[in-house]
Amino acid sequence: MASKEKVDRVSTGIIGLDEMLFGGVPKKNQILIHGDAGTGKTLLTFEIAYRNAKIDIPTTYVSLEETKDDLISNVKSAYTTFDDVDELISNNILQIVEIEALDVFKSRENWETFIVKINKLVKANQSEVLILDSLTTLRPLAEDDRTFTRYVNSMIENFKNLGITTFVTLEYSNMSTENSGLYGTFMFDGLVRLTTVSTEGSFQYLLTVVKMRKSNHRNSAAPYEITPKGFNIFK
Amino acid sequence: MGMRRKVKTGIDGLDDMLLGGLPEMNQVVVAGGPGTGKTLFGFEFLYKGAKLGEPGVLIPLEETPEMIIDNAKSAFTGFSDIDKLIKDNTLCIYDTLDIRSYLNSREDQKETFARLVSEIEEAVQENGAKRVVFDSLSLLKLLLKGEQDYRSMSMDLVGNLRRMKLTSVLTTEIDVAEKSRMYFLPEFFFYDGIITMYSSGDGGANRALTMEVIKMRGTSHSRATVPYEITTKGMDILSLAQRGKG
Ligand SMILES: Nc1ncnc2c1ncn2[C@@H]1O[C@H](COP(=O)(O)OP(=O)(O)O)[C@@H](O)[C@H]1O
Ligand SMILES: Nc1ncnc2c1ncn2[C@@H]1O[C@H](COP(=O)(O)OP(=O)(O)O)[C@@H](O)[C@H]1O
Ligand SMILES: [Mg+2]
Ligand SMILES: [Mg+2]
Numbered sequence: 001m002a003s004k005e006k007v008d009r010v011s012t013g014i015i016g017l018d019e020m021l022f023g024g025v026p027k028k029n030q031i032l033i034h035g036d037a038g039t040g041k042t043l044l045t046f047e048i049a050y051r052n053a054k055i056d057i058p059t060t061y062v063s064l065e066e067t068k069d070d071l072i073s074n075v076k077s078a079y080t081t082f083d084d085v086d087e088l089i090s091n092n093i094l095q096i097v098e099i100e101a102l103d104v105f106k107s108r109e110n111w112e113t114f115i116v117k118i119n120k121l122v123k124a125n126q127s128e129v130l131i132l133d134s135l136t137t138l139r140p141l142a143e144d145d146r147t148f149t150r151y152v153n154s155m156i157e158n159f160k161n162l163g164i165t166t167f168v169t170l171e172y173s174n175m176s177t178e179n180s181g182l183y184g185t186f187m188f189d190g191l192v193r194l195t196t197v198s199t200e201g202s203f204q205y206l207l208t209v210v211k212m213r214k215s216n217h218r219n220s221a222a223p224y225e226i227t228p229k230g231f232n233i234f235k
Numbered sequence: 236m237g238m239r240r241k242v243k244t245g246i247d248g249l250d251d252m253l254l255g256g257l258p259e260m261n262q263v264v265v266a267g268g269p270g271t272g273k274t275l276f277g278f279e280f281l282y283k284g285a286k287l288g289e290p291g292v293l294i295p296l297e298e299t300p301e302m303i304i305d306n307a308k309s310a311f312t313g314f315s316d317i318d319k320l321i322k323d324n325t326l327c328i329y330d331t332l333d334i335r336s337y338l339n340s341r342e343d344q345k346e347t348f349a350r351l352v353s354e355i356e357e358a359v360q361e362n363g364a365k366r367v368v369f370d371s372l373s374l375l376k377l378l379l380k381g382e383q384d385y386r387s388m389s390m391d392l393v394g395n396l397r398r399m400k401l402t403s404v405l406t407t408e409i410d411v412a413e414k415s416r417m418y419f420l421p422e423f424f425f426y427d428g429i430i431t432m433y434s435s436g437d438g439g440a441n442r443a444l445t446m447e448v449i450k451m452r453g454t455s456h457s458r459a460t461v462p463y464e465i466t467t468k469g470m471d472i473l474s475l476a477q478r479g480k481g
Contacts (some may be wrong), residue, residue: 147376150339178410184408185408187297209270214309219444
């Protein structure tokens with residue numbers, strides 16, 4: 001009768017992170033990964049895409065920041081053990097695309113074209129996971145914060161309707177969205193924060209799951225490091 | 236003088252802090268950080284009301300009704316009769332699809348707002364709601380261009396909820412940086428009550444959720460900042476004894 005609600009999940013492929021999420025991210029959740037420059041947002045989202053593709057889950061990685069070639073060579077230099085990246089790309093199970101976004105906010109049509117382009121990519125390889133790196137690139141192109149927030153809101157609503165699990169990145173420090181260009185993060189189902197702390201000269205990366213709709217999650221911050229084998233999240 | 240009639244939130248510790256509950260017909264803002272459980276708070280307020288035979292309506296602008304219900308069911312596995320209460324419409328999670336698509340496609344936002352108010356009224360009349368949850372004001376902010384317009388629109392909304400004689404919870408996302416400024420925001424004066432939900436110790440190893448009743452017209456109340464948890468049986472305000480344990 002009153003059975004426990006089972007939530008379908010997408011694994012992030014990163015063991016420590018899946019543990020913090022009690023098994024992974026609820027399917028179809030829209031997740032924002034935010035943090036300062038250099039905290040590893042691009043590398044983290046790439047690893048999520050890679051790990052999913054590796055277990056035959058079609059994935060799309062949209063790069064708004066770097067060219068496809070730069071992205072691939074950067075991640076390869078960080079993740080030297082990921083030796084099958086090219087193979088996954090050529091099988092189109094890992095679909096990496098760069099989108100030139102300079103004109104997205106010039107008109108309603110441009111914006112729709114941009115969204116439709118992403119939707120088509122998602123359908124092309126029947127992606128179950130979508131990455132968008134990063135929203136920060138788009139903010140200066142919008143007229144003001146409110147306009148930017150409305151566009152982001154409509155984009156997230158679109159991905160929800162598509163039924164895809166999405167990770168988008170945005171650069172902002174601390175706990176305040178004040179300088180991020182977004183009014184708030186309410187349109188996202190999940191929020192993962194990457195920060196750094198320095199104590200007595202030593203320096204530490206920290207990951208916090210701030211919010212995750214449909215899921216319990218650890219509340220405390222976990223230290224992490226970026227290794228040639230991927231993200232290593234400490235308990 | 237006598238105290239106003241109280242509407243039980245159903246959240247044990249909170250009703251104690253409020254000496255029985257929210258004063259009837261108060262318009263209360265629940266403000267706090269992302270993921271602190273504002274929506275779940277609103278859901279529990281309506282669910283517990285429905286259990287007492289008081290109909291309620293939730294107006295979700297951030298999520299679809301399905302997502303609200305899924306989320307509530309996954310968090311509150313102890314609430315066994317959610318489906319039944321929804322089926323007999325004592326608990327109504329209103330589908331705002333039209334409004335949400337307008338929000339994303341139109342510039343003429345005053346018209347969208349007028350529609351929103353009339354839809355709330357319709358839903359309230361349909362099940363005779365006494366309680367309403369508006370989730371969230373943050374989204375309303377996207378409707379209109381200037382701060383000024385947002386303020387007059389939220390005042391308008393509150394006025395309408397008062398006119399319908401509802402006891403309301405209106406959620407809003409405010410980040411930590413805004414917390415101290417909050418007291419000085421003009422819009423906070425026209426709400427009857429303010430409850431904040433925050434996660435403290437962010438960035439550190441021990442993130443803890445805390446709740447505080449900042450103001451509540453029509454009753455005296457506790458001024459303590461209390462820790463709480465989201466449990467399978469609902470929001471749980473930790474008692475002094477439980478706090479002592481850690
Ligand atoms: N080859 C590498 N080996 C180890 N760490 C690297 C390597 N390349 C980059 N990094 C680390 O990753 C960080 C950048 O990650 P990135 O995902 O680009 O950050 P973000 O997208 O958040 O700006 C750098 O600050 C560096 O510490
Ligand atoms: N099954 C669950 N078990 C425990 N906590 C949960 C569960 N589902 C959701 N939560 C918690 O509830 C939070 C979401 O609550 P919600 O009311 O949507 O937050 P808000 O509206 O403040 O953003 C999640 O971030 C998570 O911490
Ligand atoms: Mg990056
Ligand atoms: Mg919410």
